[in-house]
Amino acid sequence: MPAMMMDTVDGSFAVETSGLVRRFGAMTAVDGLDLRVARGTFFGFLGPNGAGKSTTLKMLTGLLTPTAGTAKILGHDVVREPVEVKRRIGVVPEELALFDRLTGGEYLEFVGRMYGMPLSTVRQRSGELLDLLGLGGESSKLLVDYSHGMQKKVALAAALIHDPDVLFLDEPFEGIDAIAARLVKTILARLLERGVTIFLTSHILEIVERLCAHVAIIHQGKLIASGTMDELRHGVPSGAGSRMTLEDLFVSLVGNPDESTGALSWLE
Amino acid sequence: MRSRLKTLLWFKLRLAAHSLRSVAGITETVITTLMILMGAILAILLAGTAVLVMLNVLLSPSPPDMILHAYTLAFGFLALFALVAPFVFGGAKAELDPARLLSFPMTKRELYGITLTTGALSGANLVWYPAIAALWITGVVEGWINPLTGLAATLLATLCFVGWQQLIVGLFRSLLRNRRLRELLAAGGMILLMLLGVLPNVLEKGKHAAAGGGTSHAQLHLAWLRPVFAAMPNRLAARAALRFDAGAAVALLALALWTAFAIWLGWRIFVWALERPDVHSSGRAAPSAGRRGLVAGPVSWLPPDAGALAAKQARYVLRSTAGKISLVTAPVFGIFAGVLAGKATHAFLGIPMPDLVFLGLCLFAAGFLNNMVFNIFVWDHGGVALYFTTPTPPRRVLLGLNTGLAAIAGLLLAETLITWSLLRGVPGLLVLTSGILIFANELIPLTIAGNVISILSPVPRDIGSPAARASGASGFVWMGVMTVEIVISGVPLLLWNTGAKPLIPVLLGVILVLELGAYRLLLPTLGQLLERRKERLLEALAGAPGS
Ligand SMILES: Nc1ncnc2c1ncn2[C@@H]1O[C@H](COP(=O)(O)OP(=O)(O)OP(=O)(O)O)[C@@H](O)[C@H]1O
């Protein structure tokens, strides 16, 4: 009964899905996903390539409609109350989706205004964000002329400009240099202190291990493990579980034992 | 080298096959095939015409000269066709960029050879090879040309045309990698094309002017062109094919030199392009594009999100090649209409011709941005995702984008009105008001229809390409809307010769208010359509190249 109570209290969870399904034709990309992410946590969403991470994220952020099941963000249903959801979330999508014929400054201004923010606030924040990310000097350059890493930073800035409560980041560390990565980590830590929930997918498990208090692993659209690092280690049958890194855990949970010792005939 | 060549040809085939895997790909392929078929028919028709001309001139006094003339023309036409074919049939863009093959263990020389060969065997060329062969066969059958020198000349000419074609394709491809240059070229090219369209008229006028005197000045000035024409490859090929003498040998040699020069120059360009650093990622600062107030100011009365969308859309139009071209063409239409009105003296339905032309110009001006009105997401690519991840309701996304386009349409109208006024004086208040109202009355239904088509069949385009055109249906829809609008706005104009003439703008204003009401009522439905088609839209636009 207490568990039921938890479920029905509005906004208990930052992210909550139940039986979430998404099919593409005959193919099931996300298969009955039940996720719960408490508010204010740093949540790592892991899985091998093609596991369904981005598909899940797109359903949570309004880019894809679920085939079945429900998803709630801060107690608001993503299908029935999309505007309430979108007001509260920030998104860095997997494929960089910028308006590349705007300058960095214009783009951030555009995004801020799309959230209905007053122009003066938008300008102030976009200036601060660009300065913080080391793009202050580039604000009058068209985004198409930015490098990949710079575009990634602008995408992050755009996701932050309206001060979201839940931040969805699909592989934010891909393609940025070590200095920028550290900067992003610092910013994320500061957001976490402010009570922002961060939902992150990444293939860089060292970063996930260091940052994320909670981790979930999906494989072929299904949740195969979730919990804190310690809880995950307990789930592993082998006795050495207690000293395993996230990478070891990931491989042991997801990897196919037959393929794990891959061999190439001409290297024998 | 042989096996690699085979691999590459196979690869090109696969690329073509893969493009068939989406509806858009199939449409594109069907259209391309139709265009190639049309091209083939054109080539055959022209080759046939050339043959007919030749048959015809056989009966005239000095046939050999005429045959030489006809063959020169035919070869010239084929050369021209070869040069434009890769661009018309899209091959120049769809082809594989050789720079991407550099990671394989091949020398540049091999790579160049492969590029030339695969280029020579591309679909665009297969269209005219039969035509040039037909030229040779006809000549042999009719006994006009010596089979041997004829064959040599035909083969060399083919090689020469392909060589020059590949040189231009290579140059184009390497320029393609520089965004700014490419955009400039596209805009410049379009303007050049427009000028070329005007040129025959100008020349005709010049001819008429010169007709009075004996030898015209133009002829005198152009005399030096004769030897140049004689040394052109098409002329050389015709010369070598038709007469079996020492001159033929010289012509063949010259033709071979032309070919060798093309291949050598193509090689230099090829190497230059490969070694050039990728311009795209060089961190040079672009010219500032930050004239905030210009675009952001006038839309501040809208809700902030719609205002931001309108400003974004207006900026995009002004930064696109198609938009820049329309900024240039709009006053041209004003001039054109002004000149036209100056010639007309009679009246229609009691309306003096100049006034009628002016009203027609206003009606037409609403369609200047048609390609964008019918394809509002044309340059957004992956950016459309933002429309769905932000809390802005879909109807306001449409409202914002539409308003941005309408603002630029108004700018274009202002341009035409100013040129018109400079030519013919400012129209009377009644005519001016009526014109602007007719413009607005046309723009609104276009916008509504355009939204439906933009949502149902979005076509992503490169912002640097002069085309922004949406699906083929848009042209018909435009005609339809314009016809309906001519009828609707035409009714108030019937009052022109009555005492109720001042009522015309009032009635037009009533129509505008009704249309605005309908637009407001329809926007939520259009927004729902946008929301429903979200996934298809993202799929169609997001994967597309960003620049
Ligand atoms: N629009 C689509 N149409 C068809 N299939 C799709 C579509 N989007 C995703 N898929 C399929 O759904 C599955 C999950 O894809 P998804 O992008 O969610 O994986 P991912 O976990 O994000 O992988 P990665 O780590 O490589 O980013 C894949 O098999 C993919 O092919």
Ligand SMILES: [Mg+2]
């Ligand atoms: Mg992914």
